[in-house]
Amino acid sequence: MTREIGIGFLGMGNVGSVVAATLLERADEFAARVGAPLVLRRVAVKNPAKPRDVELPPGVLTDAADEVLTDPAVDIVVEVIGGQGDAGDYVRRALAGGKHVVTANKELIAKAGPELFALAREGGAALRFEPSVGGGIPVISPLLRDLPANRVQAIRAIINGTTNYILTSMAQRGESFEDALAEAQALGYAEPDPTNDVDGHDAAFKLSIMASLAFGTHVPSTAVATEGIRSLTPQDFQYARELGYVIKLVAIAERRDDGVLARVHPTLLPDSEPLAHIDGVQNAVQIRGDLAGTLTFQGAGAGAAPTTSAVLADVLDIARTLAAGAAPAWDPGDWRSGETLPVDALETRYYLRMTVVDQPGVLAQIARVLGDGSVSIAAVQQKETDAEQGTAELVIMTHAARELAVASALVTFEGLDEVREVNALLRVEGGA
Amino acid sequence: MTREIGIGFLGMGNVGSVVAATLLERADEFAARVGAPLVLRRVAVKNPAKPRDVELPPGVLTDAADEVLTDPAVDIVVEVIGGQGDAGDYVRRALAGGKHVVTANKELIAKAGPELFALAREGGAALRFEPSVGGGIPVISPLLRDLPANRVQAIRAIINGTTNYILTSMAQRGESFEDALAEAQALGYAEPDPTNDVDGHDAAFKLSIMASLAFGTHVPSTAVATEGIRSLTPQDFQYARELGYVIKLVAIAERRDDGVLARVHPTLLPDSEPLAHIDGVQNAVQIRGDLAGTLTFQGAGAGAAPTTSAVLADVLDIARTLAAGAAPAWDPGDWRSGETLPVDALETRYYLRMTVVDQPGVLAQIARVLGDGSVSIAAVQQKETDAEQGTAELVIMTHAARELAVASALVTFEGLDEVREVNALLRVEGGA
Numbered sequence: 001m002t003r004e005i006g007i008g009f010l011g012m013g014n015v016g017s018v019v020a021a022t023l024l025e026r027a028d029e030f031a032a033r034v035g036a037p038l039v040l041r042r043v044a045v046k047n048p049a050k051p052r053d054v055e056l057p058p059g060v061l062t063d064a065a066d067e068v069l070t071d072p073a074v075d076i077v078v079e080v081i082g083g084q085g086d087a088g089d090y091v092r093r094a095l096a097g098g099k100h101v102v103t104a105n106k107e108l109i110a111k112a113g114p115e116l117f118a119l120a121r122e123g124g125a126a127l128r129f130e131p132s133v134g135g136g137i138p139v140i141s142p143l144l145r146d147l148p149a150n151r152v153q154a155i156r157a158i159i160n161g162t163t164n165y166i167l168t169s170m171a172q173r174g175e176s177f178e179d180a181l182a183e184a185q186a187l188g189y190a191e192p193d194p195t196n197d198v199d200g201h202d203a204a205f206k207l208s209i210m211a212s213l214a215f216g217t218h219v220p221s222t223a224v225a226t227e228g229i230r231s232l233t234p235q236d237f238q239y240a241r242e243l244g245y246v247i248k249l250v251a252i253a254e255r256r257d258d259g260v261l262a263r264v265h266p267t268l269l270p271d272s273e274p275l276a277h278i279d280g281v282q283n284a285v286q287i288r289g290d291l292a293g294t295l296t297f298q299g300a301g302a303g304a305a306p307t308t309s310a311v312l313a314d315v316l317d318i319a320r321t322l323a324a325g326a327a328p329a330w331d332p333g334d335w336r337s338g339e340t341l342p343v344d345a346l347e348t349r350y351y352l353r354m355t356v357v358d359q360p361g362v363l364a365q366i367a368r369v370l371g372d373g374s375v376s377i378a379a380v381q382q383k384e385t386d387a388e389q390g391t392a393e394l395v396i397m398t399h400a401a402r403e404l405a406v407a408s409a410l411v412t413f414e415g416l417d418e419v420r421e422v423n424a425l426l427r428v429e430g431g432a
Numbered sequence: 433m434t435r436e437i438g439i440g441f442l443g444m445g446n447v448g449s450v451v452a453a454t455l456l457e458r459a460d461e462f463a464a465r466v467g468a469p470l471v472l473r474r475v476a477v478k479n480p481a482k483p484r485d486v487e488l489p490p491g492v493l494t495d496a497a498d499e500v501l502t503d504p505a506v507d508i509v510v511e512v513i514g515g516q517g518d519a520g521d522y523v524r525r526a527l528a529g530g531k532h533v534v535t536a537n538k539e540l541i542a543k544a545g546p547e548l549f550a551l552a553r554e555g556g557a558a559l560r561f562e563p564s565v566g567g568g569i570p571v572i573s574p575l576l577r578d579l580p581a582n583r584v585q586a587i588r589a590i591i592n593g594t595t596n597y598i599l600t601s602m603a604q605r606g607e608s609f610e611d612a613l614a615e616a617q618a619l620g621y622a623e624p625d626p627t628n629d630v631d632g633h634d635a636a637f638k639l640s641i642m643a644s645l646a647f648g649t650h651v652p653s654t655a656v657a658t659e660g661i662r663s664l665t666p667q668d669f670q671y672a673r674e675l676g677y678v679i680k681l682v683a684i685a686e687r688r689d690d691g692v693l694a695r696v697h698p699t700l701l702p703d704s705e706p707l708a709h710i711d712g713v714q715n716a717v718q719i720r721g722d723l724a725g726t727l728t729f730q731g732a733g734a735g736a737a738p739t740t741s742a743v744l745a746d747v748l749d750i751a752r753t754l755a756a757g758a759a760p761a762w763d764p765g766d767w768r769s770g771e772t773l774p775v776d777a778l779e780t781r782y783y784l785r786m787t788v789v790d791q792p793g794v795l796a797q798i799a800r801v802l803g804d805g806s807v808s809i810a811a812v813q814q815k816e817t818d819a820e821q822g823t824a825e826l827v828i829m830t831h832a833a834r835e836l837a838v839a840s841a842l843v844t845f846e847g848l849d850e851v852r853e854v855n856a857l858l859r860v861e862g863g864a
Contacts, residue, residue, distance in 0.1 A: 141573070148749075291568065291737045299728065300725045305725070308581065309579060312580070327758075
């Protein structure tokens with residue numbers, strides 16, 4: 001054992017505390033695996049006086065990030081602050097100074113990945129981010145190290161535990177979105193401000209990272225067509241179930257001849273799809289490669305312990321390379337800018353729920369509008385009539401149709417007196 | 433691009449042909465990824481004159497393995513011969529000569545792993561074997577590189593596609609083992625001599641490798657309690673289904689305080705277990721780590737293209753390290769010899785099917801024998817009576833009981849006139 005590998009932390013919240021505690025408790029095991037001891041040198045936090053779950057060695061805590069970033073005894077910086085504020089600045093400075101960085105910051109990688117990888121390359125440093133996607137499920141490593149011979153064709157994933165917990169509650173207990181959200185918040189599965197999760201942004205960041213790695217093209221999160229789950233109602237879950245489907249927030253990226261189409265939205269999945277059975281806070285990622293076929297990776301997508309597993313996988317891998325006297329060579333590639341496609345380019349099946357005037361000829365009129373746009377109806381059901389309002393509820397499943405044609409039909413519906421409201425338009429994936 | 437990375441092949445069957453074809457077709461992509469061109473130098477086969485699916489560069493084919501093993505321009509040797517004969521000798525010589533080796537040979541790694549890793553270390557070479565388990569599903573890489581911070585507690589896997597195809601046919605179509613085997617053979621899913629698959633040896637080799645990596649202890653395949661699927665009958669599938677179970681050949685390894693208990697046998701799994709729904713030639717591996725929780729990896733566990741994905745993951749990873757001027761540092765560890773436990777140490781639930789004399793008092797007698805051994809009955813059903821023989825068929829599900837106690841009860845049953853035959857004794861996993 002010739003040298004020590006110094007570890008510094010930026011932030012020490014739930015995840016950071018478990019990472020630090022594990023590093024301290026398993027120091028001997030990790031030293032044996034790596035070939036050198038890992039030593040916790042510096043931990044920068046906002047308030048060093050705050051009580052913590054982990055007992056850190058004396059003199060390690062500081063309120064100055066600089067003490068982590070400039071300490072020559074710190075080889076690897078673990079960034080667990082999150083967000084785009086200070087964290088991004090710190091990561092840039094660490095890489096520019098030749099420090100290796102492990103980060104769980106999906107927003108930072110999704111938005112600034114190519115810039116940061118270039119910085120890392122110039123500084124001779126490694127930038128690793130396995131914990132940014134899928135908690136303890138290996139996702140980044142499979143894409144980079146296990147499937148490099150494949151042409152990846154598609155990724156489909158349930159990668160936000162908060163929304164999956166809410167959708168599972170709505171499906172299994174017929175709850176409203178508001179009630180299911182409140183319950184998730186009470187259990188700590190959703191944050192007080194749930195925007196980032198329920199509006200799909202968190203899933204879009206993660207899909208951005210996975211798609212960029214899989215296709216070698218930077219797919220920024222702004223190029224991911226993103227819809228959240230706020231507008232889903234118990235009726236949609238009930239009707240979906242009657243048709244043999246469940247509703248999940250699915251992140252999908254596909255390679256087309258002319259570019260990458262990436263999207264996050266509530267999706268009807270048939271019961272026959274494995275992703276339809278990923279419930280609660282579980283996550284699952286499906287990667288389809290031309291050699292390996294479809295691989296599915298499933299597990300806990302969040303939580304301090306699973307995320308610690310991913311942080312330490314990256315830390316130990318860098319440390320092992322350093323202990324062997326080599327530079328960490330692993331590089332996520334250039335993410336050349338390439339074509340990304342708008343969701344308009346999509347062709348898929350659709351589920352449509354609408355409230356119409358309950359009188360003869362209305363269904364024929366709706367069918368004609370859809371037919372004029374070459375949207376072919378696979379099934380139509382009249383669900384409920386409201387005698388007082390004189391309205392009926394229609395649920396329509398289409399065959400594969402062009403997104404633009406469906407959107408155009410909706411515009412026409414809005415101009416029809418007989419259509420009171422288009423209540424829901426959901427995309428359908430998989431199965432027949 | 434400073435140097436070329438030379439690749440040699442030992443064997444060129446189904447898998448080797450696809451590996452070679454992919455190396456040739458994607459040469460430019462791989463050179464960009466690796467930072468150096470990969471060049472196919474030598475391919476040793478028994479009969480160079482035989483027509484092949486892949487068009488190899490002129491002068492590459494030879495019938496002398498020595499030409500691969502001694503060619504200084506060959507950096508990485510891909511061994512796709514299989515078995516324990518010549519392949520083991522060649523791999524030893526390659527490693528001793530400092531050549532890096534990628535092998536799909538599960539029998540070789542399971543039996544001679546520790547010896548080969550020591551050879552590799554002395555020769556300064558890498559020995560990689562991702563394709564030996566799970567076809568295109570990453571299994572070795574997650575255990576070594578993605579979960580190093582975890583204490584792995586258990587592995588449960590369906591890792592033999594042949595038997596899973598046969599069991600799926602038996603479950604879904606009520607076929608006999610013989611018919612389902614014949615069908616699998618006709619489709620190419622089972623070999624003319626199916627022993628290695630249907631008797632559980634192939635699964636035991638794979639479990640041996642996974643358990644040794646997970647627990648850092650050599651778990652030789654001879655220490656894996658192994659039972660095949662030949663004795664399963666349509667009745668067992670029917671009764672299991674009525675009870676809410678399916679029957680799968682499951683490979684299980686668990687870390688206990690006093691050692692590792694590893695076993696491969698037909699197993700009743702409740703419908704609520706994800707592994708219960710892995711059908712046909714699909715494989716799935718569950719790894720339970722103390723940090724990551726239970727992770728499931730699913731995909732095609734065999735086939736030339738998926739196996740090529742795994743072979744080339746290893747080849748490209750070694751090549752990238754070589755191109756960077758470093759020695760491949762990745763080491764599967766020492767596999768220190770440690771305690772492995774006999775299946776006698778097991779405590780689990782059991783399914784028991786027996787033919788008994790159809791007369792009053794017999795059930796009480798059987799219950800007393802089990803009770804005397806502290807084997808508690810969870811459910812008992814009388815299935816069919818045979819008036820001519822004067823016998824009845826009993827199906828018993830036990831609560832968790834000690835394997836030795838159940839085995840001892842079976843010995844007692846053999847001595848009872850009232851018990852005509854114990855038709856089946858199967859272990860039950862998961863669920864309640």
